Amino acid sequence: MPRPRAVLPRLLAVAALAVGPLLLAGPAAAQEPLRLDDQITDDAGVLSADDRARVQTALDQLRADEGLQLFVVFEDTFDGTSGPDWATETAQLSGFGDGDVLLAVAVESRDYGTSIPVAVISSSDDQLSLETDQVEPHLADEDWAGAAIAMADGLSPSNTGWYVLGGAVAVAALGGGGYAVVRRRRRAAEEAEAIRKAGPYPDQSTEQLTNRASEGLLAVDEAVRTSQLDLDFARLQYGEAGVAGFAGTVGNARTQLAEAFSIRQQLDDEVPEDEPTQRRMLARVLELLQAADDQLDAQATEFAALRDLEANAPQVLAGLGPRLTAMTGRLPAEEERLAQLGRRWAASALAPVADVPARVREQLAAAEQATTAAQTELQAGRTGPAVPSLRTAEDAAAAAQASLDSLAARAQELNTAAAAVPAARAEVEAGLVAAGRVDPTDAAGMAEPVTQARDSLGVADQLMAGPTPDPIAALARLDAADDALDAALATAQTAAVERRAAVARAERALVSARSSVSSAGAAVAGGRDWAGTTPRTRLSEAERLLAAAEAAFATDPAGSSQSAARASSLAEEAVSLVDRARRERESRSSYSGGGGFFGGSGGGWSGGSSYRGSSGRSSGRSSSSSGRRSGGGRSSGARRSGGGRF
Template sequence: MSRPSALLTRTLAVLGLVAAPLLLAAPASAEEPSRLAGQLTDDAGVLDDEGRQQVEEALQRLQDEDGTQLFVTFVATFDGLSGPDWAAETAELSGLGTSDVLFAVAVEDRSYGVDVPEGFRLDAGQVDDLVLSDVEPPLGDDDWAGAATAFADGLVPGSVPWGLLGAGAGVLAVGGGGYALVKRRRDAAAEAERVRAAGPFPDESTEQLTARASEGLLAVDEALRTSQLDLDYAKLQYGEAGVAPFAGTVATARQEMQQAFTIRQQLDDEVPEDDPTQRRMLADLLGLVKSADDRLDAQAAEFAQLRDLEANAPQVLDGLAPRVTALTGRLPAEEQKVEQLRRRWAPSAVAPVDQAVPQAREQLASAEHAVTAARAELAAGRTGGAVPYLRTAEAALSGTQATLDSVGARAQELETAATTVPAARAEVQAGITAARSVDPTDAAAVAGPVAQAQEALTVADQLAGGTAPDPIAALSRLDAADDALDTALAGAQQAATARRDAAARAERAVTTARSAVNAAALAVSSGRDVASTVPRTRLSEAERHLAAAEAALLADPATALREATEANSLADTVQSSISDARRDRERQSSSYSGGFFGGSGGGWSSGGSFGSSGRSGRSSSSGRSSSSGRRSSGGSSGGRRSSGGRF
């Protein structure tokens, strides 16, 4: 071997020995600023499924509110940069626009960075107050999802950071206590909104409900007092017995109003209630007031009828006698109909009208007695005294007619049911046949309703057949079985449709992920000179998730979809990382000035950044303006401003 070759070999070996420990010592999860793969990235792996969903929902709420798109990213470290600098570089590489905000957290560095566009509706001080009061406390508790959610919620227009509410100094002093107060405030606001939306008055404010309650209490209390005066006068005219129902109505309305006034007193006392409690109490109050008002309105109508009856008592009495005679004449015919029903149908089918004629006779007797008493009162000149008897007679005659009419109605119902049973039976049988063809996965869910339907067919055949059938009972059993079958079959159909849709989504996701992983593998293979451990690690993870997705595709589409989505995201990160590394290499090449081993654009720097990091002249201490203090600012450049701190 020639001396130059030997020298070169030994030199490379020495460099390898020097570089290898540095590679091993460098944190594998360090993240250089790069183009974000999505609105929420978690390269640090700190979010579980529930936390990810919580953050995504908060990001969507913010975007729906005014179009602000918040990007959140969790990484292990900022790779030697300060939070503001890392956020600013990442925002630039990601091409964030005038409605985009970036929140970056390095979980191992215990630092964060925020980058917002110039002219953002919150100035720098407001953003800092929001982060300090709402975001830093959950970060300090390792509540990563809570921190991102608090930041997103705090950016919603109209949501003022707790530190800006006038007691800023006190809240800043309590630190984590401020976060707890903010969380309780938000929880209370959410509960108030839930109660408002779910309550009977979703479109009215609490102030409007309070005004309505006051008006209702005043109006109905006046109506109650008027009704009591009418009742007292009616007692003098018609006697206690004649107005007993009215007295009961007034008493019930008075109890309801007393309860309503008690609620109002509780609302007016010195103990304050929160908004949800106020709305619940006001809803209860208004319900009581409405119930009392409805009772009194019905009573007013009854009083009007009572006065009309008194004014026309002789004419009313004359009209009752023909009605008694007519109903009495119907008794033999209705008794014969009942006997026919007994011979034609089962006792259970005739039971509702079996005693109809004896009941009608009793009602007629009561009517005749009341007519006799009313005639006596009128003859004595006591018109008011005749009114209760006239009312009793009218009620008894109306009851008699309804009782006798029920016999014919029952006969018609039985005939109709008998002709309907065959069709109902066919429907149940069709449901059983359909249930036997459901997907085996859903067989257990329909097994119970099928067994019940088969039993119903047997019972219905027994009830509808024989010499004394009960078709109404048979139809009832068949209808219940049919309803249960319909519900079970609808559920099975929905489940089958959902599985097909999930399988289709999963298959599309796996296809997309497979293409993305193949492209990422090609990018690493063709860019081995710039592919650091980060893209190689992401590629390995993407391949693992893709394999898991392919394995679960047939048996568990939901898992396959989740794994394929993760694989696709990781593959995108690989390609972005390779592209960024190539650009860094090109920038290094353009600024290169020196021999094979000289110059500041290549090799490894004194700060420990190796190879293709692409940050010429950056050392491990650069950008660490926050290491000596709690908060830091990256200044403003390129139409954006950044800030950050430690937690």
């Protein structure tokens, strides 16, 4: 007895829609249905040697695992035949049996078809799902090898979990509910992999993160304990005031370490966490440990500086005096510099440095007071207690130096800004000119930036007018206006490019739709004896949509493209239906005409048995051409055709 064969929970589905004329440099080679001797046929030349090898490996694996042969064909076009019909005829010519599956792709016309035994497929819904989720995305990206491999993978039980047993579909249960367990585990694994890739440590396994967190907890715990000992010793040496900042640092690090240990305890308790949760918790542990370690490293540097200050206290104290004296002597010159700046620039331009003289006097006074305190401690032989005062004096002296230097820096900033204002103004004016040239269709977001830019020009002129201008404020306004204009112009440019692309797509779609609707009209007119209600309905709707697309082209090219594409699809479906009805009529050897048709010998429609249905013709859609993605029913040859456009 043959073993159960894996069935796709979802395979490829349905109704092919051949594309219209393609605007190419030359005509693509068309291929009629053919007999296949090899599993890979690449007449379109789209597979590289590596692609072919990868596809062959997938086909061999499928055959070894499931006993199924997947044939893949890549052609330029299907010679005007729809994808499902081409696949069906090729399967018939090739003598395919219940173990043979076909995927045929027309790479230039972007059409494809499948032929699958009903013994291998579970339902048309499964066929549709696999087409949408797995195969069609590869075709849309022109990943031809990926599409073939995706279809082969879809036939593997690792991707399905469904089996055909005696013609009936059953769940592959691994001991009652096993299938659901496998699926849940697979989803959990997929989620864990996604979280790992998206997390802060994508290149490390959960086990590696666990080990890293354990090592980090040990290292940081030791560092906190060592830092506490250093802090206690420093407190004895320099007093509580001298180490207040260090105490806060150690406290913060201890709090972060405690939170990290708490998370580790949750990971170790009797309540298990799934792997994604473990990774999130471990990542938080590592984040806390890194923060604590960084603070302790900074504290270690500060401690080292404090000890250096203690070791060199007499020298530091000796150097402070001349520095303070020099800054005190420099202060009158800087006050005069500030006065000169005030006569040249606006008060608003000097606001950040207006209080520099007063600020420097306060800083120098603080430094003098701390120096005196340190000197008293050193004279008494108490080096440790002198360190906090020396540190205070050093900090105050450094602040006074920075304040004095800020006046010269502000003067340079004002001169640089004043020189840059004319160029900035010219850039804004050029932006306004460019904005005026933007097509109104693309200028939806231009109004506010244009108004802002015009206002900024006026404000900048006012700021630069008079004997005491403020070039820094003027430059800031002009730069902000220029940035807003640049952003709006970039958006408008993108909109223009997108609009032109949409117009081009609409033009191509309309060319295709006109051709398709014309062909459908000719097919229906030429096949009036067998063209039933369905193809005529499709043609009528295609004509309506084409008219709508023509009307919308000027104002809504995107909507025009959609209507034209739908018109092409319906028209091509109508042609396929008419052609199928013709073939069915020709193959029905026992068919006899009879009266009662429009224009026939029966004298018109009477509403009774003389209507078209009485002749035995099928006016409805068949399984392979009943719409974009309808799977249809089982065919008489125990195969189901599918496919579509990508």
